[in-house]
Structure formats: C-alpha cells, structure tokens
Amino acid sequence: xxxxxxxxxxDIKKKAEALKCPVGKALYYMEEFLSGPMCGxxxxxxxxxxxxxxxxxxxxxxxxxEADIRALRRIALYMADASLxxxxxxxxxxxxxxxxxxxxxxxxxxRCPAVECKGLIKYMIIPGKCVMCGDCKDACxxxxxxxxxxxxxGRAPHLSGYLPFEIRQVRCTKxxxxxxxxxxxxxxxxxxxxxxxxVATAGTR
Amino acid sequence: xxxxxxxxxxxxVVQAPEGTxxxxxxxxxxxxxxxxxxxKGMRPVGACRLCLVDVExxxxxxxxxxxxxxxxxxxxxxxxKIRETRxxxxxxxxxxxxxxxxxxxxxxVCRLQGYAYDxxxxxxxxxxxxxxxxxxxxxxxxxxxxxxxxxxxxxVRACKEQGTDVLEFMGRGVGxxxxxxxDRPLQESGCTFCxxxxxxxxxxxxxxxxxxxxxxxxxxETVNSVCLLCGNGCxxxxxTKDGSxxxxxxxxxxxxxxxxxxxxxxxxxxxIEADTRVTAPLKRVGGELKETTWExxxxxxxxxxKKGGSASSFxxxxxxLNEDALALKGLATALKxxxxxxxxxxxxxxESLTKSQxxxxxxxxLIVLVGLNPSQWQRALPALDAGxxxxxxxxxxxxxxxxxxxxxxxxxxxxxxxxxxxxxxxLAKAVVERGAPAEGPWADKALKAAVSGAVSxxxxxxxxxxxxxxxxxxxxxxxxLFGASANLTLIKGxxxxxPIESNARGVALMGLMDGAMTYKEMVSRGSxxxxxxxxxxxxxxxxxxDFLIVQNSHMTELATQADIVLPSAAFLESAGTMAxxxxxxxxxxxxxxxxxxxLPHRDIFIxxxxxxxxxxxxxTEAEVKRAMKTKAKPSLSPFxxxxxxxxxxxxxxxxxxxxxINGSRLLWLKEAQPAAV
Numbered sequence: 001x002x003x004x005x006x007x008x009x010x011d012i013k014k015k016a017e018a019l020k021c022p023v024g025k026a027l028y029y030m031e032e033f034l035s036g037p038m039c040g041x042x043x044x045x046x047x048x049x050x051x052x053x054x055x056x057x058x059x060x061x062x063x064x065x066e067a068d069i070r071a072l073r074r075i076a077l078y079m080a081d082a083s084l085x086x087x088x089x090x091x092x093x094x095x096x097x098x099x100x101x102x103x104x105x106x107x108x109x110x111r112c113p114a115v116e117c118k119g120l121i122k123y124m125i126i127p128g129k130c131v132m133c134g135d136c137k138d139a140c141x142x143x144x145x146x147x148x149x150x151x152x153x154g155r156a157p158h159l160s161g162y163l164p165f166e167i168r169q170v171r172c173t174k175x176x177x178x179x180x181x182x183x184x185x186x187x188x189x190x191x192x193x194x195x196x197x198x199v200a201t202a203g204t205r
Numbered sequence: 206x207x208x209x210x211x212x213x214x215x216x217x218v219v220q221a222p223e224g225t226x227x228x229x230x231x232x233x234x235x236x237x238x239x240x241x242x243x244x245k246g247m248r249p250v251g252a253c254r255l256c257l258v259d260v261e262x263x264x265x266x267x268x269x270x271x272x273x274x275x276x277x278x279x280x281x282x283x284x285x286k287i288r289e290t291r292x293x294x295x296x297x298x299x300x301x302x303x304x305x306x307x308x309x310x311x312x313x314v315c316r317l318q319g320y321a322y323d324x325x326x327x328x329x330x331x332x333x334x335x336x337x338x339x340x341x342x343x344x345x346x347x348x349x350x351x352x353x354x355x356x357x358x359x360x361v362r363a364c365k366e367q368g369t370d371v372l373e374f375m376g377r378g379v380g381x382x383x384x385x386x387x388d389r390p391l392q393e394s395g396c397t398f399c400x401x402x403x404x405x406x407x408x409x410x411x412x413x414x415x416x417x418x419x420x421x422x423x424x425x426e427t428v429n430s431v432c433l434l435c436g437n438g439c440x441x442x443x444x445t446k447d448g449s450x451x452x453x454x455x456x457x458x459x460x461x462x463x464x465x466x467x468x469x470x471x472x473x474x475x476x477i478e479a480d481t482r483v484t485a486p487l488k489r490v491g492g493e494l495k496e497t498t499w500e501x502x503x504x505x506x507x508x509x510x511k512k513g514g515s516a517s518s519f520x521x522x523x524x525x526l527n528e529d530a531l532a533l534k535g536l537a538t539a540l541k542x543x544x545x546x547x548x549x550x551x552x553x554x555x556e557s558l559t560k561s562q563x564x565x566x567x568x569x570x571l572i573v574l575v576g577l578n579p580s581q582w583q584r585a586l587p588a589l590d591a592g593x594x595x596x597x598x599x600x601x602x603x604x605x606x607x608x609x610x611x612x613x614x615x616x617x618x619x620x621x622x623x624x625x626x627x628x629x630x631x632l633a634k635a636v637v638e639r640g641a642p643a644e645g646p647w648a649d650k651a652l653k654a655a656v657s658g659a660v661s662x663x664x665x666x667x668x669x670x671x672x673x674x675x676x677x678x679x680x681x682x683x684x685x686l687f688g689a690s691a692n693l694t695l696i697k698g699x700x701x702x703x704p705i706e707s708n709a710r711g712v713a714l715m716g717l718m719d720g721a722m723t724y725k726e727m728v729s730r731g732s733x734x735x736x737x738x739x740x741x742x743x744x745x746x747x748x749x750x751d752f753l754i755v756q757n758s759h760m761t762e763l764a765t766q767a768d769i770v771l772p773s774a775a776f777l778e779s780a781g782t783m784a785x786x787x788x789x790x791x792x793x794x795x796x797x798x799x800x801x802x803x804l805p806h807r808d809i810f811i812x813x814x815x816x817x818x819x820x821x822x823x824x825t826e827a828e829v830k831r832a833m834k835t836k837a838k839p840s841l842s843p844f845x846x847x848x849x850x851x852x853x854x855x856x857x858x859x860x861x862x863x864x865x866i867n868g869s870r871l872l873w874l875k876e877a878q879p880a881a882v
Contacts, residue, residue: 034378038377038378039377040374040376040377040378040381041252042251042252042253043252043294043297043298044254044293044294044297046377046378047298047301050378050379051297051300051332054332055332067330071330074293078289078290078293081257081265081266081286082254082290082294083254084251084252084254
C-alpha cells in the first residue's frame, strides 16, 4: 500500500463541482469517496454510500425511477444522523445539497439538463461543421465512428460525395476523446429522445 | 461493590452500577436496545449505530454502547426518528444478506432476523447485493460462510481479544470480508477451533459445521452444565434434541472473561455416542470379555471386594463428581481400605487443593501466574489462558513467573524467569519492604523474617510495586507452588491452585486425598490383590494385580485387560456437583440419559454396597456443602516448590481424555492439524 495522503471529502467535493450536472457530481463524489476516505467503520455510512452509488449509477444511466430518488433522499437523511464521524455526515449533506436542485427528477424523466450524464445523452457530428479530417475516427478506441476521410480540397465536405462521418450510437461510450481532437468543434453532446433512451437501456433495466 | 447511580430509561427508574453502559443499564430495566456489534465486556466500537438513543439535554442521539450511565440521566430508547434510523440500517444490511430464513440454521436466534421482524421488513428496499464468496467447510468444527456476514466484527474482536487472532477484515465497507491470513482455510490459520467466534456471530456466518438440518434453536432443550475435561471446569450450555447432545456453547455469564470453551468442551460430546462406549457390564470368560447383567457383575465384584477387604485398592480420576467421590469414600470405608489414589496426586497435594482460595478473575487488576503454562494451542488449561489474555486486554496487569518459557509471557506486563520459589520470595521481600504502612499486614513479623534472606532484583522490585499498587491481585499457581504463592495473600489478594483435572478440588475436599496414597505409589507397587479403577486413568498396561475392575464410560486400553468392566455414565449423563479451581460449587444436571445400561459412578458404588450387605447412602447436597466448607486462612508456608508433582499438563489432559478425543471429531485435530505453534 502506498502512503498516499488520504483525500478529504471536501477536496473530492471541490473536484466534483467542476462537473455541471448535480447527479454526475454526486456519482463522481460517491465513487471517489468509496475508494478513498470512506473508512467502513460504521454501517450507515459504508453501506449507505455504497447503495447511494448504485442508485446514482442507475439515474445517470437513464435507468432511474422515482423510487431511486426516494431511496437517495432516505439514505442522505439517515446517513447524516446516524454516521459515526464527520466524513459520513458531510457526505450525506453534500448529497442532500445536490439533490435539492430538482434536476434529479429531470433525470428520471430522461433528460440531463447539463447534457453530461452518459445514459441520457448522445454524441453527434454536425455535418455542416465537419471537415472530414478523420481525427475523431483515429482517436476513437471503440470504433464507434464511421466515415471516409477526405483527401484534398474541393466542395463543402458534406456535399463531396464521400461517406460522411457519423457516430454509431450503440458503440459510443461517450468518453469524449473525439470531442477533444476535433479541430472544427463539429462534435456535440445532446439529449436523447425518450424513445432513444428506451432503446439504449433495453435489457439493462 | 461499585457505586450505583439512578437514571430513567423509557420512564423506568433504574439503579445501575457506576461505569455501566446504557445497553446494559437498559437490560436491567428490561428494555432491549437493538444492537449488532456490541459485545458485552469488550470495548464498544459503535459500528452498527443501531443502539442510538435520545438522552435528555444532548444535542443529538448518542450510541448507548459507548455511553456510561450518569446520575439523573433521562434516556428514551425508541423515538419515532430513532426507530426509522434503525429500520434504515437493518434495511441496508438486509440488502446484502441472503433471505433464506426458512432453511437457515440460525433462524430463531438470528439477531438480524429478529430485528427485521421487529421493524417489519419483509425484503430490503435497497439494491440486492451478492458477492459469491465460497464457504469454508474444510474442517469438521466451524463452517464459515461470508455470504451471511453482516460485518459486525464481533468474531474478529472475540478472536483478537483472547489472543488467537486468526480473523481479520479484508477491505472495507460493503465489499469487506472476514478472513484468515491469506484467506487460507481455518486449519491452516493457527485456529484452535475453540468456537468463540461461533458464539459471537449474530447471524449464520459462523456456525458449528454439523448443524445443517439437525434442528434449530427452538427444537432444543437447553441446560447449563460444566465441562469436565480439564482443570478449568468451564461453564457450558448443552443443547439436546431427541435425547442426544446437539451442541455445546460457552455458558459463563455474558461479559465475563471466563465465557470461553475450547474445542474439547465444544465438540468432545460426540464421544457420548461413540462406538467405544461400554453399554453393558463385561466379565472375562475364558480369556474374553463377555456381556453380562448388572446383577451378575455386582455380585462378582462384591465377592472379590469382600475377599480383598482392606487390601482392595482404588484409583480414581479427579474428573468424577463430588457425589461420586463421597460414595467411593463410603465404599472404601466399608471395606476399611485406605488404598485410594487419585490422579490428582500426580500434580497436586491435598493441602494446596483444599486451601486454594476463592477468586474473581473478572475483578482482578493484577494477575500473577506462577509455574503455570496455560495454552489454548496445546489445550492445556485453555480457558485460563484465554481468560487472562482477555483480562489483560481489558486493563489488568500480568506478571508471569516461570522457570521455563511460557506462551502467555507474550501478553505479560512483566516476565520473571527463574526458580519460581526464589522469585516469589524476592517478590514478597519487595512487597513487604515497599509496602508503605508500618502497620497492618506489611508489618507481619513472621513474613518479614521469612523473606529476609531473599535475593532481590530490579524486576522483582518492579513486580513488588505492581503488587502493592494493585487493588485485587489474583495469583494463579501450580499446586506445587501454591504454598509459596499464598504467602503473598497474607498482604492482599487471593491465591488459586490450578489443578489439571476438573474436580480435583472437589475430590480433595470430599476427602479422597486424606491419608491416601499417591497415584505413583499405587502403580509402582509390585503386586495387588485387587485394583478398582474409576474413570479414565492414565494407565495403559495392567499393573501386577490379581483382579482388575475397570469402571469407565468407554472401552480403554486398560479396560481390554480388565477382569470385569463396569459401564459408567459419561460426562453430561450424570447429575451432581463439582468444585472448580476457583472454589465455586457448580451444579451439573443430567443433560442426556446414560447410554445402554451405563450408570453414574455413585449408583454403582451404592449397588456394590448392597451386594456387600453394607449401606452406602446416596450423598446429599448438604453433605457436599459441609465438605466444601474450608477454614482456609492464609498461613505462612516455606518459599519452596513441593517436589514430585511435575507433570506435563497437555499430555495428562490428552491421556485422561483419550476416549473423548478418539471417539469424537477431535480426532481430526490430531490427524489433520499439525501441532499448532
């Protein structure tokens, strides 16, 4: 084991705040908390945080339901009261704060307003902006991008007759690598329609 | 006696001793505060958070296990909010616990099941978690199934506190698992199979290995009894079903450091129904032992006894009950025979056993161990080893005085190695010289004179200071060193002679060692006309004797060479009393009926009396109590070790329990587990 200095819940929270979506923030926080400062010395915190993470995963995956929101609220409430130390109580408080934004219900309905939660968004290549450089295809580890690279100048890319660049949604993991490499800012994340959501999460419910 | 404080719990006024925590105080008032991780007597860890209670004036609820009673305190144990919190916690635990109560052996005594019932949780509302841990069932004693574990850490703490320390948590939080070093099976972990973890487990994660579908708690009849297999004479609770023993648990009061039994006590009961049991009297006909009737057997023995008269010799173990000892004495008296020897004479003289003082291990703040080497691993007085280690981890100090290496020295505050008698003398000198008061016991002239020539050392002085600082020191000594040890009790504390057999003290108090021969003298005699052995004596070869009567529960090597074998009741089959090493009179009920035609020892002696035409009365409790009364007042003895009492305790315990070990799953220990440590 390395003598790494233990992360503090406040520090994890600070990092979490870099995200826009309060559900995503909570999930990130729980993941980091469970693998870091959570000491496991009392039941409400160790078991509550674990359960909270499971529920948050569901919600960000687009598999969330009203019951998950209720469970999360219950966890936060009792974890705050019953935990042995400040770490557990703080965690519960953070969760409560993030839940007070109303965004959680939106997620259950299938929408992440911040367009961050992977189960509720899709990546799209905007044909008008695409320069057909192929950088995104090279960067994609999951072979989720199809398209033909344009070799030399000429007409507007989408009118060139080459195969346009498209994201194959079933393969896309929303890792964000393609967005990073795109020179034309042609790739964007957007909300999925409720119908797409049902297709995307079929079998995982 | 600790001061009592008065407080109110759920409106009930309770008087609880100072220092009591709220869980124990509430139980005095008949109020149960839910808890899963609390282990009475041990330091609380506050993990489960179920015992949260409201205390008037406190900002937030507090955990009852870690809150001490205070005068005038007002406690409410179950507000709506607290009940909901508890329900939440049980709900969470249930989400990671199999819900197979219908076939679970622990059903009925499972704490989790009980609380789920109390809070009305049919199934967890949380995400079901499953881990797929394998079960460790590679040994015939303890089944370890981590799937059921609720991570309360009671087993880990119980094992650690008693010094065996083979269980530990791996990981933390929900994914944590209780395991041995390297997750090896128990038999490869240094486990002694005492089963303390089984007694501690609130659920089905740790259980006796053979319990599956052999009945659940409500099927059992349970009696409190005493283990007779070694000098510790531990309290046990015996659960029986359909006339058979199903399991044995540690029976001392909850929270006592003495609540411990070893593998012998817990699993040795198999031997009661072993094939080696003698179920009918046997007599030698044409060189072979043949079954016969009690009438015939008693007549033969009576005839031989009459012929033998005062030359008839008896050897008994000291594992027989007081009533048996009295009846045996009655029989010998009727024959005018003084040739009685007990196996207790191998390691003790009558004086040490009868003068041994009553002591309270739980109250001791200093323990002095003299010339003893108790070891859970060698199963030599294991409960004393465990009890002392627990007491030390609960704050007592330990001084080990021994001429050779002892396992317990690793837990000692101070080790004094060398000749025990000399060290005791030096220690007594330090105690006397450093005892500040010029009057009182320190000024005892005889004691002062006795220690004047002692050799001192820095360590002895330190030990003397510790002794003087202690409020209630207890000295545990080998019987050979009891006299020398008891000299210290002229100043304060108590000294206990620790025998190797369970009822050695009782047997001595019942008078079986008065004017008797020693075991060694008896067996080294060239020839005897008649020898009558009672219990499993450590004799393997028939001594030079014309007629040999063996009275035992099992067929032993000696019994096969006997002229007549009388079947006696095994332990747990006979009711009576015994005196343990601390001098407590303990009652043993008849947990199961004797196998076959076996009879309690005393009934055989009474039957023999009848056949002899003399009346041997059934010993009564009053008689036992009269014999138990000792006028033990500490007196000055020379600082010497009594000679001729050297015996290897582990070996003797093994040989007097050979039938128990060979007739039970304990045999596996000998065959499969290499001598640990």
